[in-house]
Structures are given as C-alpha cells and as structure tokens.
Amino acid sequence: MPILEILDYAGVAVFAATGALSASRKQLDIIGFLFLASITGIGGGTFRDVILGLTPVFWVLNPTYILVCVGVALLVFFGAHLVESRYKLLLWLDAIGLSAYSVMGAAKGFAATGSATVAVITGVLTATFGGIMRDLLAGEPSVLLRPEIYITAALSGALAFTLATEAGLSLLVASIIGASCAFIVRGGALKFGWSIPSYRARPGRHPDDIP
Amino acid sequence: MPILEILDYAGVAVFAATGALSASRKQLDIIGFLFLASITGIGGGTFRDVILGLTPVFWVLNPTYILVCVGVALLVFFGAHLVESRYKLLLWLDAIGLSAYSVMGAAKGFAATGSATVAVITGVLTATFGGIMRDLLAGEPSVLLRPEIYITAALSGALAFTLATEAGLSLLVASIIGASCAFIVRGGALKFGWSIPSYRARPGRHPDDIP
Amino acid sequence: MPILEILDYAGVAVFAATGALSASRKQLDIIGFLFLASITGIGGGTFRDVILGLTPVFWVLNPTYILVCVGVALLVFFGAHLVESRYKLLLWLDAIGLSAYSVMGAAKGFAATGSATVAVITGVLTATFGGIMRDLLAGEPSVLLRPEIYITAALSGALAFTLATEAGLSLLVASIIGASCAFIVRGGALKFGWSIPSYRARPGRHPDDIP
Numbered sequence: 001m002p003i004l005e006i007l008d009y010a011g012v013a014v015f016a017a018t019g020a021l022s023a024s025r026k027q028l029d030i031i032g033f034l035f036l037a038s039i040t041g042i043g044g045g046t047f048r049d050v051i052l053g054l055t056p057v058f059w060v061l062n063p064t065y066i067l068v069c070v071g072v073a074l075l076v077f078f079g080a081h082l083v084e085s086r087y088k089l090l091l092w093l094d095a096i097g098l099s100a101y102s103v104m105g106a107a108k109g110f111a112a113t114g115s116a117t118v119a120v121i122t123g124v125l126t127a128t129f130g131g132i133m134r135d136l137l138a139g140e141p142s143v144l145l146r147p148e149i150y151i152t153a154a155l156s157g158a159l160a161f162t163l164a165t166e167a168g169l170s171l172l173v174a175s176i177i178g179a180s181c182a183f184i185v186r187g188g189a190l191k192f193g194w195s196i197p198s199y200r201a202r203p204g205r206h207p208d209d210i211p
Numbered sequence: 212m213p214i215l216e217i218l219d220y221a222g223v224a225v226f227a228a229t230g231a232l233s234a235s236r237k238q239l240d241i242i243g244f245l246f247l248a249s250i251t252g253i254g255g256g257t258f259r260d261v262i263l264g265l266t267p268v269f270w271v272l273n274p275t276y277i278l279v280c281v282g283v284a285l286l287v288f289f290g291a292h293l294v295e296s297r298y299k300l301l302l303w304l305d306a307i308g309l310s311a312y313s314v315m316g317a318a319k320g321f322a323a324t325g326s327a328t329v330a331v332i333t334g335v336l337t338a339t340f341g342g343i344m345r346d347l348l349a350g351e352p353s354v355l356l357r358p359e360i361y362i363t364a365a366l367s368g369a370l371a372f373t374l375a376t377e378a379g380l381s382l383l384v385a386s387i388i389g390a391s392c393a394f395i396v397r398g399g400a401l402k403f404g405w406s407i408p409s410y411r412a413r414p415g416r417h418p419d420d421i422p
Numbered sequence: 423m424p425i426l427e428i429l430d431y432a433g434v435a436v437f438a439a440t441g442a443l444s445a446s447r448k449q450l451d452i453i454g455f456l457f458l459a460s461i462t463g464i465g466g467g468t469f470r471d472v473i474l475g476l477t478p479v480f481w482v483l484n485p486t487y488i489l490v491c492v493g494v495a496l497l498v499f500f501g502a503h504l505v506e507s508r509y510k511l512l513l514w515l516d517a518i519g520l521s522a523y524s525v526m527g528a529a530k531g532f533a534a535t536g537s538a539t540v541a542v543i544t545g546v547l548t549a550t551f552g553g554i555m556r557d558l559l560a561g562e563p564s565v566l567l568r569p570e571i572y573i574t575a576a577l578s579g580a581l582a583f584t585l586a587t588e589a590g591l592s593l594l595v596a597s598i599i600g601a602s603c604a605f606i607v608r609g610g611a612l613k614f615g616w617s618i619p620s621y622r623a624r625p626g627r628h629p630d631d632i633p
Contacts, residue, residue: 026356029406029407031362031366032355034362035339035355035362036355038332046262050261050262050477051468051472051477051479052477052478052482053477053478053479053482055261055262055263055264055266055477056263056323057262057264059332060264060320060323060324060329060333061324063326063328063329063332066328066332067328109482112478112482113478113482113483115482117485117488118481118482121481121485122482124457128457132559136347136558136559137343137353137355138356139352139356141561142561144450144454144457144458145448145450145560145561149453151453151454151456151457155453195451196452196453237567239566239567240574240617240618240619241618242573242574242577243566243567243573245573246546246566246573247566249543261472266473266474266475266477267474267475267535268473268475270543271473271474271475271535271537271540271544272535274537274540277539277540277543349567350563350564350567
C-alpha cells in the first residue's frame with residue numbers, strides 16, 4: 001500500500017476515533033458515535049475534494065473509508081471505558097490525524113494544481129476542518145480559539161512537505177518529513193505547552209472597545 | 212409527478228417551514244425568515260449534490276425550489292401566530308422532512324454510485340444536514356446532542372429504502388417503505404419518548420476526566 | 423482591471439480584514455489571524471463556486487487571493503492597535519465586503535445559469551456566508567440573529583444588480599448600482615440604526631411556547 005494511502009486511512013481512522021471520543025464525552029448513543037466519528041473522519045478530506053473539484057468525493061468512490069469510521073466508532077463505544085484519560089487520548093490521536101492529513105491534503109492539492117500555495121492551504125484546511133466540525137457539532141469550544149499551537153502544526157507539516165516536494169525529494173521522503181514536522185510541533189505543544197505569542201492590545205488601547 | 216419529485220418538494224417545503232418557525236422563535240425579521248427557511252429547506256440536498264459531484268446543485272438547475280422556500284417563509288411569517296404550539300409543529304414537520312429526505316438522499320446516492328453503503332450515508336446526511344445547519348445558525352442546541360432518536364430515524368429510512376431497492380422492489384414501493392420506517396421511528400420518539408441507551412462511563416471511570 | 427475583478431479583490435480583502443479584526447478581538451496568535459482572515463475572505467466565494475459547479479474554486483485557480491488574505495492578516499496583526507475602535511472598523515469594512523460580494527455573487531450566478539432567481543440567491547449567499555463562518559468559528563453571536571439590517575442589504579444589492587442587468591444596463595453600471603444599493607442600506611442601518619419590523623407573537627400567543 002503506497003504511503004499516501006496509508007496516511008489517508010490513518011488520518012480517517014484517528015480522526016474518527018477523536019469524533020467518537022467526543023461523542024463519549026457528550027454521552028451520546030451509538031448512532032451519535034457513528035455520526036460524529038464519520039463527520040470528523042471524512043470531513044477534512046471531503047472539504048479538500050470539493051474545493052479541488054475532485055467530486056464525487058473520495059469516500060463516495062471508495063466506501064471502505066465509511067466502514068473504517070463505523071469500525072472505529074464501535075471500538076470506541078465498547079472500549080472507551082478501558083482508557084484512563086479519554087481526553088488525553090483524543091488530543092494525541094488528533095495530533096496523529098493532523099499530521100497525516102496535513103501531508104495528504106498538501107499532496108492532493110499539489111497533484112491537482114501544481115501550485116505550492118494551493119498545496120499549503122489545502123494541507124492546512126484538510127488537517128483542521130474535521131476537528132473544527134467535530135467541536136462545532138459537539139458544542140465544544142473550537143480548537144481555533146484555544147491558546148495552543150494547532151493550526152501552526154498543520155501549517156508546518158504542509159509547508160515542509162511542499163518544500164521537500166519542490167526540492168525534488170521522493171513522495172515517501174517528503175511525506176515522512178512533512179508528517180514528522182507537524183507531529184513534532186503539535187506534540188511539543190501538547191507535551192511542553194508550547195505556544196506562540198498571541199495578539200495583545202497595546203497599552204492605552206483595549207481589546208474591549210466593544211459597544 | 213413521480214414519487215421522488217414529490218418527496219423532494221415535500222422535504223424542501225417542510226424543512227423550510229421548520230427554518231421559518233425557528234426564525235419566529237428567535238423573533239427575526241422577514242428576511243431572517245426567508246434566509247433560515249431557504250438554508251434549512253435546501254441545505255441537505257445541496258450538501259448531497261456537492262459530495263456526489265452533481266453540480267450545479269438542484270436548486271440552481273431548477274429555481275422553483277427557492278420559490279417554494281420563499282412561499283413557505285411568507286406563510287409562516289404571517290400565519291405562525293395561528294398555531295397553538297409552534298415548537299411541536301416544528302418537530303413534527305421536521306419528522307416529515309427527515310423521512311422524505313432520508314429516501315431522496317439514498318435514492319440519489321444509489322443512482323449516482325450504485326453503492327448501497329454510499330446510498331445509506333447520503334440518505335442520513337441529506338436528512339440531517341438541513342436541521343443541523345438550522346440549529347447551528349439559529350444558535351439552538353443541535354439536535355445531534357439531544358438524547359432523542361433522530362439520526363437513527365434517518366438511518367432506518369435510508370437503510371430500509373436501500374434494502375428494498377436491492378431486493379428488487381419498485382422505486383415507489385421502496386420509497387414508501389423507507390419514508391414510513393423513518394417516520395415511524397422518529398414519530399415514536401416524539402410521541403412516546405423512545406430513546407436508545409446512551410454511552411455511560413462504567414463505574415470507576417468518570418466522563419469528566421477533563422483537565 | 424475590469425469592474426468584477428476589482429469588486430472581487432475588494433471583497434476578499436475587506437472580508438479578510440474583518441476576519442483578522444475578529445481574531446484580534448479574540449486575542450489569537452498570528453496563525454489564528456491568517457486562518458480567520460482567509461476563511462472570511464474566501465469563504466463566500468468558495469461556497470458560491472461550489473454550488474455553481476465552478477470547481478476548482480477561484481482561489482485554487484488563482485492563489486493570489488490567498489496572498490491578499492495573508493497580507494491583510496499581517497497588516498491587521500501589526501497595525502490593529504493603531505485603530506481607535508476596531509469593532510466599528512470591522513462593521514464598516516464588513517459593509518463594503520457585503521456590497522462588493524452581493525454584486526460579484528449575483529454576477530457569477532447570472533453568468534453561470536442565466537436565471538435571475540439564482541443570481542439573487544448566489545448574491546445573498548456569497549455576501550453573507552463569509553461573515554457567518556467568521557462569527558461561527560470565532561464563537562460570536564451570528565450576524566443573522568442581530569436585530570439589524572444585514573441580509574436585507576445583501577438582498578437589495580443582488581436584486582438591484584440583477585434588475586439592472588435584465589434591463590440591459592452594462593456590467594459596469596449595473597455593478598455600481600448594485601453595490602451602492604447594498605452599501606446605502608447597510609450603511610444606513612449602521613449609522614442610523616435602521617431596522618425592519620421583526621416577528622412578534624400576537625397577544626394571547628407567546629413565543630415562549632417552548633417545553
């Protein structure tokens with residue numbers, strides 16, 4: 001199985017797991033697990049395919065992806081109680097999904113258009129869209145608004161992959177470089193609390209200049 | 212008018228009505244009624260067409276659907292005060308829309324791909340997407356998170372239609388079976404409070420293992 | 423540069439600025455600025471292209487639009503503290519974006535389908551979608567639910583442009599008429615608090631017939 005396909009299934013499976021874990025935190029029923037797992041698992045790739053004009057989208061062409069989501073949802077439904085800290089697991093699985101999808105998204109964007117700019121953007125969007133949809137639908141505060149490195153990790157993965165590809169490295173090597181970059185950045189944020197300075201209003205100007 | 216077209220207009224009209232009723236509950240102006248009615252009415256079908264690659268989407272090809280949404284929004288704007296319990300009406304209309312769209316979505320998905328798995332998924336997504344968008348935009352708690360049977364009803368409708376079609380039944384019969392299944396399941400949930408067991412953390416493990 | 427292209431870049435740039443200002447109000451980091459600016463800047467047009475079947479979407483075909491969003495986000499990140507009232511600025515830039523995009527959306531919808539109904543709808547959706555996504559992702563109350571004229575402004579712009587086009591006026595004149603209409607309506611709402619009567623339950627019926 002080629003590297004991109006492995007990354008694709010890995011991305012779908014771990015994102016599906018984060019959706020199912022989110023469902024377990026909300027105490028939904030089994031159908032809620034299936035739904036959130038599927039939306040999170042295939043959301044990012046669906047969005048990527050739609051904007052690139054690659055329709056019908058990937059899971060319509062190959063429904064195995066749906067079955068992966070269903071399997072993962074069932075596994076989490078019956079097995080989540082075995083896990084000590086489900087929230088921690090969710091965050092680390094999400095980091096793996098983010099890494100896999102930042103490369104997959106960039107690779108598909110680059111293959112479809114030949115543009116490095118587009119590749120970086122589709123990488124970031126693919127990697128973050130599933131998690132954003134999950135948080136939005138589960139009614140949790142969006143990962144976007146947390147003061148952590150998240151989109152930055154997707155950006156570094158997509159950027160590293162695209163630069164490595166432009167530099168003539170093979171797909172396999174570029175994919176490994178990209179996914180590693182993203183995982184190191186996101187993992188560091190989770191493990192060591194890395195963050196980048198956020199916007200602060202300068203003295204004399206308040207962010208609360210709100211009517 | 213063939214069965215699928217009837218189901219389609221019915222789905223659009225009743226979902227549009229639920230959007231307009233949601234607008235009335237939020238005391239929006241007439242334009243807010245038109246907007247929420249249209250988004251809810253055509254949202255599910257739009258999503259279905261986009262992922263299947265059937266673009267331009269259905270209401271671009273046939274703007275009558277938009278006019279149906281406009282008519283329904285006006286009707287609700289001027290007539291909603293005649294209704295005793297608008298919330299109850301919204302729920303039952305939503306049940307009809309869900310039933311019609313679970314079949315329509317499955318039928319279009321099956322026709323476009325020939326895959327039963329895809330048909331079930333597009334059925335569920337088409338039936339639930341409009342209501343999810345409505346709740347998200349109106350700032351109401353998503354139907355996803357309520358401890359009621361909702362997605363399950365869409366799933367049973369889509370599944371029944373797809374199995375009936377695979378069994379060689381005619382489109383008309385399969386549609387009636389599918390829509391009836393979905394309506395009975397959702398109606399039972401509304402009338403008798405049916406629900407399926409939701410996920411509960413086992414003793415010793417708490418769902419609040421949240422940092 | 424033809425009028426539609428100017429309106430397009432203007433729409434992207436000012437919507438991107440509103441997204442970045444929203445990020446500054448939420449005190450996000452630079453990547454959060456880039457992300458919200460891009461989503462808001464290209465969201466409406468992306469949605470328009472997808473439903474019209476014009477994929478790959480405009481910014482995939484021409485990544486300059488992304489670079490505009492990046493530039494605007496950087497400008498706001500480093501310059502927003504110079505602005506006395508960022509919220510007021512956000513509202514007025516949003517009004518300009520709304521005006522430009524109601525015409526752009528209607529023009530593209532009309533060109534793609536020849537239908538006046540579709541043109542009006544794509545105009546409204548293109549003009550409002552970016553702002554709706556911005557508010558949803560930034561966790562702010564949606565502009566949809568505020569008791570102000572907003573969608574109505576987009577509607578008047580799209581309607582005026584479409585009528586002017588149907589009346590045989592040139593693209594330039596129709597665009598100016600449409601954008602002016604939208605801006606006057608939205609500007610009046612901001613400046614003078616214009617609003618249209620919202621739905622009120624008649625005596626004896628309460629909007630709170632909620633279980």
